[in-house]
Amino acid sequence: MLRRLLPLIVFLALGALLFAGIQLSRHENPQALPSPLIGKPAPAFALPNLLASNKLRNADLAGAPYVLNVWGSWCVNCQEEHAVVSAFAARGIVKVVGYNLKDDPADAKRWLAQFGNPYALIMADNDGRAAIDWGIYGAPETYFVDAHGIVRWKFIGPLTDDIIDRQLLPLLPAKQATP
Amino acid sequence: MLPELGQLALILALLLASLQALLPLFGAQRGIEAWMRIARPAAYGQLLFVAVAFGILMHAFVVHDFSVAYVARNSNSLLPIGYCIAAVWGAHEGSLLLWILILALWTGAVARFSRSLPLPVIARVLGTMGLVSVGFLLFTLLTSNPFARLLPMPSEGADLNPLLQDPGLIMHPPILYSGYVGTTVAFAFAIAALLDGKVDARWVRWSRPWTNVAWALLTIGIALGSWWAYYELGWGGWWFWDPVENASFMPWLACTALLHSQAVTEKRGSFRGWTLLLAIAAFSLSLLGTFLVRSGVITSVHSFAADPARGLFILVFLGIVIGGSLLLYAWRAPRDNDGAPFAFASRETLILANNLLLTTACAMVLIGTLFPLFADAMHLGRYSVGPPYFGSMFYLLMAPLVLLLPFGPLTRWQREQASLPIKLLLPWLVVSLIGGAVAFVAMPNAPWKYAAGVAIGLWLVLGTLRFVRRRLAMDGQRFTAEMLGMTFAHIGIAVFFFSVLLTEATSVQKDVAVARGQQVAAGDYMFRFDGVQRATGPNYLSDRGTVSVFRGDNKIATLHPEKRQYAAGGQIMTETAIDPQINRDLYVALGEPIDARGGWALRVYVKPWVRCIWLGALLMALGGFTTAFDRRFRRKNETV
Numbered sequence: 001m002l003r004r005l006l007p008l009i010v011f012l013a014l015g016a017l018l019f020a021g022i023q024l025s026r027h028e029n030p031q032a033l034p035s036p037l038i039g040k041p042a043p044a045f046a047l048p049n050l051l052a053s054n055k056l057r058n059a060d061l062a063g064a065p066y067v068l069n070v071w072g073s074w075c076v077n078c079q080e081e082h083a084v085v086s087a088f089a090a091r092g093i094v095k096v097v098g099y100n101l102k103d104d105p106a107d108a109k110r111w112l113a114q115f116g117n118p119y120a121l122i123m124a125d126n127d128g129r130a131a132i133d134w135g136i137y138g139a140p141e142t143y144f145v146d147a148h149g150i151v152r153w154k155f156i157g158p159l160t161d162d163i164i165d166r167q168l169l170p171l172l173p174a175k176q177a178t179p
Numbered sequence: 180m181l182p183e184l185g186q187l188a189l190i191l192a193l194l195l196a197s198l199q200a201l202l203p204l205f206g207a208q209r210g211i212e213a214w215m216r217i218a219r220p221a222a223y224g225q226l227l228f229v230a231v232a233f234g235i236l237m238h239a240f241v242v243h244d245f246s247v248a249y250v251a252r253n254s255n256s257l258l259p260i261g262y263c264i265a266a267v268w269g270a271h272e273g274s275l276l277l278w279i280l281i282l283a284l285w286t287g288a289v290a291r292f293s294r295s296l297p298l299p300v301i302a303r304v305l306g307t308m309g310l311v312s313v314g315f316l317l318f319t320l321l322t323s324n325p326f327a328r329l330l331p332m333p334s335e336g337a338d339l340n341p342l343l344q345d346p347g348l349i350m351h352p353p354i355l356y357s358g359y360v361g362t363t364v365a366f367a368f369a370i371a372a373l374l375d376g377k378v379d380a381r382w383v384r385w386s387r388p389w390t391n392v393a394w395a396l397l398t399i400g401i402a403l404g405s406w407w408a409y410y411e412l413g414w415g416g417w418w419f420w421d422p423v424e425n426a427s428f429m430p431w432l433a434c435t436a437l438l439h440s441q442a443v444t445e446k447r448g449s450f451r452g453w454t455l456l457l458a459i460a461a462f463s464l465s466l467l468g469t470f471l472v473r474s475g476v477i478t479s480v481h482s483f484a485a486d487p488a489r490g491l492f493i494l495v496f497l498g499i500v501i502g503g504s505l506l507l508y509a510w511r512a513p514r515d516n517d518g519a520p521f522a523f524a525s526r527e528t529l530i531l532a533n534n535l536l537l538t539t540a541c542a543m544v545l546i547g548t549l550f551p552l553f554a555d556a557m558h559l560g561r562y563s564v565g566p567p568y569f570g571s572m573f574y575l576l577m578a579p580l581v582l583l584l585p586f587g588p589l590t591r592w593q594r595e596q597a598s599l600p601i602k603l604l605l606p607w608l609v610v611s612l613i614g615g616a617v618a619f620v621a622m623p624n625a626p627w628k629y630a631a632g633v634a635i636g637l638w639l640v641l642g643t644l645r646f647v648r649r650r651l652a653m654d655g656q657r658f659t660a661e662m663l664g665m666t667f668a669h670i671g672i673a674v675f676f677f678s679v680l681l682t683e684a685t686s687v688q689k690d691v692a693v694a695r696g697q698q699v700a701a702g703d704y705m706f707r708f709d710g711v712q713r714a715t716g717p718n719y720l721s722d723r724g725t726v727s728v729f730r731g732d733n734k735i736a737t738l739h740p741e742k743r744q745y746a747a748g749g750q751i752m753t754e755t756a757i758d759p760q761i762n763r764d765l766y767v768a769l770g771e772p773i774d775a776r777g778g779w780a781l782r783v784y785v786k787p788w789v790r791c792i793w794l795g796a797l798l799m800a801l802g803g804f805t806t807a808f809d810r811r812f813r814r815k816n817e818t819v
Contacts, residue, residue, distance in 0.1 A: 004512055007456060008505035011463070015498055017549065018470065020556040022490045074771060074780060107692065110774055 037151040042143075043133035047123035050100050050108060056123045062149055065172065066095040069119070069159075070131075070141040072103045073111035078140045081158035086118040088164055094144075094172055098122035101131055101139050144171055182247050182326040185235035189276075189326075192228035192283075193316040195221050199286075200309030203302035207374070215302035222290040222305050225312065226283040233280045236325055237267050245336050248329035249273060255338035257718035257746065265349040266339040271489075272325035274352055278469075279315050281353070281360045282308065289364060289389070296385060303371035304364075311363055314496045322489045338718065341745045341752045347407035355400025355427060359465040361393020362430055365437065366462035369455045370504055373511045383445040383454060388807040390441060390458075391664070394434045395803025401427050402796035413753035413768040415688060415784045417792055420569040425548045426468030432541035433461040436534045438803075443530050447519045447592055450527075452512045453534070459508060463501040464541070470497055471548070524597040526590045532583055540576045544569065581635050581676060584669060585642020588662075589649065603649065604642055611638035625684050632680025639673030660809040668802025675795030678788040687785040690770070694778045702785040704765060705729040710777055711769070719743040721754075724779065726767045728758065740769045740781075761794075763787045 037043070046057045069085055071078040089096040098119035100108045105124055112122075125131050134143070135154075144153040152171050155163060199221035206214025236249075240263045245251040253273070254266045268277040286308045293301055319325070368386035372378045404427065409417045418424060437457040444454040470493040521527040547564045554562045585607075589600040615634025622629050643666055650658055687701045693708040700706075709725040722742040728735055738756035745752065758765040763785060770780025 004452075004509040007459075008502065008509055011501055011505055014549075015494065015502070017553060017556060018494055018497075021552045022494060073773070104692070107773060114775065 037135055037143075038154060040151060041149050042145045042151050043130075045123070045130050045133065047125055047130055050098070050105060050122040050124040051117075056121060058149065060121075061095075061097065061145070063147060064095060065144070065146045066097045066120075067168070068097050068099050068143040068145060070099040070101050070136055070139045070143075072101045072139045073107040074103065075101075075139040077158040079115065081140050082115050082118070084159045084161060084164070086116060087161075088159070089118040089120075093169075095120045099131075099134075099136075100124045100126075101136065102126065102128040142168075144168060181235050182239060182244070182328065185232045185239075186320075186324065186326040188228045188232040188235070189316060189320060192225050192232065192279075193313065193320065195225040195228065196309045196312040196316055198309075199225060200306050200313055202306075203309075204306035204374075207299040207302040207306070210299075212298065215298050218302045218305035218309075219290045221309070222283075222286045225309070226287040229276075229280050229283040232326075233267070233276055236273060236276060237264060240264065240266055243336070245334070246328055246330070246332035247325075248327045249325045251329050251333050251336045253337070253339050255336040255718060255746075258336075258339060258344075259717055261346075261349060262339055262344050265343070268352045269339045269343050269348070272319070272323045274356075275315065275319050275323055276325055277352060278356050278360060279312065279319065281356045282312050282315065282363060285357075285360055285364055286312065289367075293385070299375065300371055300382070300385070303374050304367040307367035307370045308363055311367075311500065314500065318489075318492055318496065322492050338745060341719070341743065342411065345407065345411050347403060347411065351400065351403040351407055354396055354403060358393055358395075358397025358400045359427070359430065359468065361389065361396055362434060362458075362462045362465045364389035364393060365434075365441075365458040366504070369458035370507065373455065373504075373507050376511060378451050378455065378511075378513045380445050380448055383441050384812065386458070387438075387441050387445060388809075388812045390434065390438060391803045391807040394431070394438055395800040395807075397427070397431050397434060398796050398800040398803065401431060402793045402800075405796075406793050409789070410755050410757055410766075413755045413782070415686075415766055415768075415782070415786065417682075417789060420547070420564075420566050422548050423472050425544050426471045429541050429544050429548075430461050430464040430468060432537050432544070433457060433464050436537040436541070437461050439530045439533050439537075443527055447521070447527060449519060449521065450531075450534075452508075455508060455512060457534075457538075459501070459504050460538075460541075463497075463504075464545075466493075466497050466500065470494065519593060521592070522594040524590070524595045526587060526592050526595070529583055529587045529590055533580065533587070536576050536580045540573065543572050543576070547572075577676075581639065581672075584639060584672065585645065588643070588646040588665065588669075603645055607641040607645055608638060611635075611641060622685075627684075628680045629684035632677050632684060635680065636673050636677030639676065640670055643669045643673065659811070661806050661811070664802040664804070664806030664809070666802070667805055668799045671795045671798030671800075671802060673795070674791050674798055678791035678795060681788045682786055682792065685787045686789075687783075689781075689783040691781055691783065692773050692778060693781050694776070699781070699783055701783050703730055704735075704785055706765075706767065706781075706783050708779070708781060711772075711779060714741075716743065719745045719752075722769065722772075724756075724767075724769050724781075726756070726781070726783075728765055736765060738765070738767045740767045742769045759790055761790055764789050 042058065044058055046055050048054075049056050067088075071081075085096065096119055098117075098121070100122055103124065103126065105126070108122075108124065128136075140158050142155045142159055143151055146152050153168060155167065199218055202214040202221075203218035206212070206217070236247075238244075239247045239250045240254055241260065243250070243254065243256045243263075249270070249272050253269050254263055258266065266273070268274040286305060289308065290301070290305060293304070296304075365386045368382050368389070372382035375382075401424075404424065405417045408419065408424075409415070437454065437460075440450050440454045440457055443450045470490070547568050550564050551562045585604055586600050589603055611634045614637040615630040618625075618633035619627075619630035647658075647662075647666055650656065650662060685702075689699055689701050691699050693699060695708060695710040698705050698707045705728070707727045707729065709727055711722045711724045714721045714723040720743070724740045724742075726738045726740065728738065736758035738758060740756040741754035743752045743754055753768050755766060755768040757767075766784040766786055768782040770782060772779055
């Protein structure tokens, strides 16, 4: 008898799983992919500076919080996001660092020349290998790293003013949040 | 006024479906003939009202009646007429209505073409199909009414998702759904047999032609979907192991196993319980596919808008239908699971191996598709399972299947001297291996898949033809439609594996930034980018590129890949340009403009044999149709 009930039992287990799936999809934003890096130190990196000939390392950014914005000249959404990032960087609340992903440096420079450069510094990850350490899926993505070098926040997709106001600004230290 | 009539027609169809389900099923249990006789007219009536509802929705699209919310959301007055019709099934509500219409058509066909069946059988089969229809009609009316009004009426609609504005999409859902829904027939016959208590070869013989047709339609539907993804998404791939694709592939695998197991049960009486279970499984997986695509439980590139309330409804419906039928199976399945006994070396054993491999593959796809959900529910983090898992798993499972396939037809039922089929096939196995070795030597830089593709293609074709020759050489033995169908399908498998492996081994892909006049070499071909012009379509603006393709000094094609911006909604779509030939596709897709001086990102692919992947699928489908027309299935008054 057990053998004949087996398909039913398997199906009931499957049904329970699907029910759990419905409950989950009710409560969560299915697009939210949490980063395992949140609350941990930013990965060590040594990447060429796109606009100079030196290399950028963790030490160069240590001591002050910064926002890391992943972009590429090949990425449509980055163009869309560009105005938001520029406006945010212009407010001078926090240093905005660019992370140029899987790009040709010449293309990247042309892109910056055409649209404007909002970034204080830009590191170039041409082959996308360092991106694996950060857990970067693609562009655009944005991270916030605090003064101690701890990753505090990650956002996937184009930034909007709303997301900056509601998610990013509350994380920033109070004295810097007041312009 | 008309949309309200459409809704009324759906309600009447629901009443008739309830009638079609309840009276004949009770009548068959109690032996009340008058109640059983309700089944046929109720099925025809249901078909009529569903068709009326569907026609009214189509009419609303054609006359641009934007007071209907569904029409306003999915069409636009600029939309060409063909797409207006396809837009009927372009989103959730309408595709559900299409599903119901196709179920009603299958039901009507069963009612029409099964005159020779005993009355209780037809009553139970149509009753079961009626129950399924009741579920879907309730689902439509309660959670996804396509006729809901939108007030005040908007002056313009939002337009059909541009991804779906394509000839492939006009045909893909109706055919795929015909295959999905067709599994209902085999399921209904299985339930009828379980209710009847006489689980013998007869029900299988009656349901085999239906299973074959459903399987063939499912095959064509999946192939069309793959073809659509290939030229519309612009990534050059033909299969992505996306949850929605998996949702259609799982019933296909189960249905393929079912076809083979049905043959054993019909001819030898073995595997009776197993065949019942596979019929239930194929249908359940079709329903599960619907659930996965619509509930938002699993996110996917081509799934429709997610809605948990709908998901819960389908889950409850799934629970009743699948849980109920599995309970019935546990209670009524045959206790003596043995037909004619068979030796180890026999066709039964080979088909058993086929079934085990196919169902394992099906289970692996199911696990891979549901694992992200499982991990999430268990708080193990978010995962996605991709081609590396599915790909390597398939090579592992398909290798023994490919090796054993030609032995099946050449091995006798019940008992065979193992040496005979081996003796018949060994020379051809050697020839195939030599073919693979020659390919390996001729193309030393190609990966192993190239040689494997040649060897497997040769082995399957030669092995299958060996069966044809042997069969034709036998005096006084007919070469039946069933055998012809099997031959087509197995050669289709050969063509499929051959082209998949060769495409994977030898495709060339170039992602380049090009300026006007710049050339890109890919394989034996030279692609010259001749710039981009602005063009205007009926409901979009487009950047239309021109790419000339040369082989040596000869210009062999001019391709026009496009980047379209649709007027309503402003979505940007890539339209690829393809120069097709049986043994290679030249494929170009426009990326993004790179600079103000007319430079563009361009994706260039040379894909050898990719077209034969779908040709293989079509051959398989042809095999399914041919088998369905075997004379044996049309015999009246079967003796058992």
